Amino acid sequence: MTRRTASAPPRTAVVIGGGITGLATAALLAREGLRVTVLEQQSVPGGRTGTWQSAGFSFDTGPSWYLMPEVFDHFFRLMGTSAEEQLDLVQLDPGYRVIFEGSGEPVDIAATRAENVKLFESLEPGAGAKLEKYLDSAVDVYDMAKKRFLYSTFASFLPLLRPDVLKRGPRLAQLLLQPLSSFVAQKFTDPRIRQILGYPAVFLGSSPFTTPSMYHLMSRLDLADGVLYPMGGFTRLISVIADLATAEGVTIRTDATVTRIRTTDPEPAGRLSRFRRSPGVRATGVEYTNVAGQALVLDADLVVSAADLHHTETSLLPRNLQTYPERYWKNRIPGPGGLLLHLGVRGTLPSLAHHTLLFTKDWEENFGKIFGKETSVPDPASLYVCRPSATDPDAAPDGYENIFVLVPVPSDPALGAGGMDGSGDERIERMADAVIAQISDWANIPDLAERITVRRTVGPQDFVQDLNSWRGTLLGPAHVLKQSAFFRGSNASRKVDGLLYAGGSTLPGIGLPMCLISAELVLKRLRGDTSTEELPVPSGHGDRAPGGRG
Incomplete structure (x- = not known):
C-alpha cells in the first residue's frame, strides 16, 4: 500500500554522514530527482566501512563479511546497474574456519548446504538431518522477515495483517520469546555445533543468550548460501556507491562536521506536516564546519541523518525537538565494543582461513562479561580473524599477510583508544598483546609476534571520537527483542517534519545489507x-546507465 501526502515533495536534501548508508541514501534520493549533498566529517567517505593503508598493506577497518548478496544486487538494480557489473565477487571455500579452545582439529564451514550437512553429521550423529530441518526453518523465517519486516518503515501496521504473517503468529511469538541459545540447545548436543549456530548473534551486536531465536534465520546466510568476498576489499563497495551517487549529481563534501540541524520556529497548532510530526516545525538544513574551521550553513528541504542516532538526537537538536532524548538511551542495550587490530605479518599464515573464528570453552561466561551488568574484558576471548590476503593479492605486499582482528569487548569508552606500533592507551595495548599471543597459540603460529611488521590498534574510545x-x-x-523490528524505533523524527534517519542505529538494524535497506526505507518514507x-x-532501470534521468 502506498500513501502520498498532499504537500509538495522536497527538491533538495542534505545527508549527514558519508558511510555506506549515507552514500546509498544520497544516490537513491538523487535518482528520485532531488539535489543532494552529503556531509562527511572524515577526510574520506566510508565511515565504519573504511580503509587504512600502510607499507603496501590495504586494511578494511570495519565490515568484512559479504552476506545477503541479493540485498546488494537489489540496491544496485535500483541504481540501474547490478552487483555483477560493479563488483568482482569470489565465493570463499571454506566460508570460514572455527578453532575451538582445547580442541584438536579446526572445523571448516563449507561453501554449500549439502557439504555442511555432511560436516554436522561428522560432528554429531544425527545432526545432519537436524541441520536440514534447522535450515528449512531458517529459510522460511528469513523469507518471511525479508517480505514483511526488513523493508517496512512500520509507519502503518496494516500491511503486516496478511494471511502469511497471521498463520505464523504463534510460531513467530515463540521464536521472539525464546533465546537463540536454548533454541539451538534443544536440537543439538555437540558444543561445537551450538557455538557455530549461536555465533551469528554477534553479527547482530548481541549475545546468543539474549538474541531472539527468530534470528536463527542468520544461519541460512552462511551455512546454506555461502560467504562471498568483493575483490579489492569492502572499501570497493564504498568507491562504487560513491561513484554511482556522484554520477547522479550528488555532491560529497568531506572534512565537514555537522554541528546543528536547523529548523523553523513552531507554527500555530493544527497544521499537519508532511510526516505527521509536531505542528509546524520542519527541518530547513544544517550548520557545519569545514576543514578550516569556518562555520557554514547548508539549506535543504529534507535532512537525512545517517550518523549515529544518539548523536543526532542529543547533539544536533535542541531538547524540545528530540524524539529520542537522553532518557530514552538509558534503557537501551548497546552492542559490543570492539578491540581491533590491523597487523601486517611477514611470511604466510596457512593455519588461518580468509575468515577464522576462535571460540572459548566458557561460552556463556564470555558473553556475560561483555553484555552483563558487571562487565569486563574476557581473557581469553572469543574473537574473529580476517585474512583477506588469503584471497586478494592486493591486500598485502608479496611475501606478507594482512590480518584484521576483532575482539568483542564491553561497549565502554573508558577502555581507551588505540594507536600505531604500541602507542595506544596502555590497557588497549596490553589487551592486543594478549590477543596476539592467543592467536599464536591456538592457530599454531609460534613466531607470530616476531613476524609483525605493521601494528595498529583501535579501541572503543576511537569509535566515540571518529564516529x-x-x-x-x-x-x-x-538486536534484543525490545530493539528489533518496530521496537527499534522510527526512521522519522516525531518532532521535526522533513527529518529522517538511516543507518545501523535505526531501522532495520545492524550490518551492511541492513544499511542498504535503511537507505531504501528513507525513499519509502519520502514517497x-x-x-x-x-x-x-x-521498468528499464536495470538496463539504463547510471546518471541518466530518463
Whole structure:
C-alpha cells in the first residue's frame, strides 16, 4: 500500500554522514530527482566501512563479511546497474574456519548446504538431518522477515495483517520469546555445533543468550548460501556507491562536521506536516564546519541523518525537538565494543582461513562479561580473524599477510583508544598483546609476534571520537527483542517534519545489507510508501546507465 501526502515533495536534501548508508541514501534520493549533498566529517567517505593503508598493506577497518548478496544486487538494480557489473565477487571455500579452545582439529564451514550437512553429521550423529530441518526453518523465517519486516518503515501496521504473517503468529511469538541459545540447545548436543549456530548473534551486536531465536534465520546466510568476498576489499563497495551517487549529481563534501540541524520556529497548532510530526516545525538544513574551521550553513528541504542516532538526537537538536532524548538511551542495550587490530605479518599464515573464528570453552561466561551488568574484558576471548590476503593479492605486499582482528569487548569508552606500533592507551595495548599471543597459540603460529611488521590498534574510545558512536559501541543498539523490528524505533523524527534517519542505529538494524535497506526505507518514507516488500525496480532501470534521468 502506498500513501502520498498532499504537500509538495522536497527538491533538495542534505545527508549527514558519508558511510555506506549515507552514500546509498544520497544516490537513491538523487535518482528520485532531488539535489543532494552529503556531509562527511572524515577526510574520506566510508565511515565504519573504511580503509587504512600502510607499507603496501590495504586494511578494511570495519565490515568484512559479504552476506545477503541479493540485498546488494537489489540496491544496485535500483541504481540501474547490478552487483555483477560493479563488483568482482569470489565465493570463499571454506566460508570460514572455527578453532575451538582445547580442541584438536579446526572445523571448516563449507561453501554449500549439502557439504555442511555432511560436516554436522561428522560432528554429531544425527545432526545432519537436524541441520536440514534447522535450515528449512531458517529459510522460511528469513523469507518471511525479508517480505514483511526488513523493508517496512512500520509507519502503518496494516500491511503486516496478511494471511502469511497471521498463520505464523504463534510460531513467530515463540521464536521472539525464546533465546537463540536454548533454541539451538534443544536440537543439538555437540558444543561445537551450538557455538557455530549461536555465533551469528554477534553479527547482530548481541549475545546468543539474549538474541531472539527468530534470528536463527542468520544461519541460512552462511551455512546454506555461502560467504562471498568483493575483490579489492569492502572499501570497493564504498568507491562504487560513491561513484554511482556522484554520477547522479550528488555532491560529497568531506572534512565537514555537522554541528546543528536547523529548523523553523513552531507554527500555530493544527497544521499537519508532511510526516505527521509536531505542528509546524520542519527541518530547513544544517550548520557545519569545514576543514578550516569556518562555520557554514547548508539549506535543504529534507535532512537525512545517517550518523549515529544518539548523536543526532542529543547533539544536533535542541531538547524540545528530540524524539529520542537522553532518557530514552538509558534503557537501551548497546552492542559490543570492539578491540581491533590491523597487523601486517611477514611470511604466510596457512593455519588461518580468509575468515577464522576462535571460540572459548566458557561460552556463556564470555558473553556475560561483555553484555552483563558487571562487565569486563574476557581473557581469553572469543574473537574473529580476517585474512583477506588469503584471497586478494592486493591486500598485502608479496611475501606478507594482512590480518584484521576483532575482539568483542564491553561497549565502554573508558577502555581507551588505540594507536600505531604500541602507542595506544596502555590497557588497549596490553589487551592486543594478549590477543596476539592467543592467536599464536591456538592457530599454531609460534613466531607470530616476531613476524609483525605493521601494528595498529583501535579501541572503543576511537569509535566515540571518529564516529560519534553511542557508548563506543562497535555496531549500534543490540538486536534484543525490545530493539528489533518496530521496537527499534522510527526512521522519522516525531518532532521535526522533513527529518529522517538511516543507518545501523535505526531501522532495520545492524550490518551492511541492513544499511542498504535503511537507505531504501528513507525513499519509502519520502514517497509515503507503507508497503513491506522491497521497492520494485522500475521498468528499464536495470538496463539504463547510471546518471541518466530518463
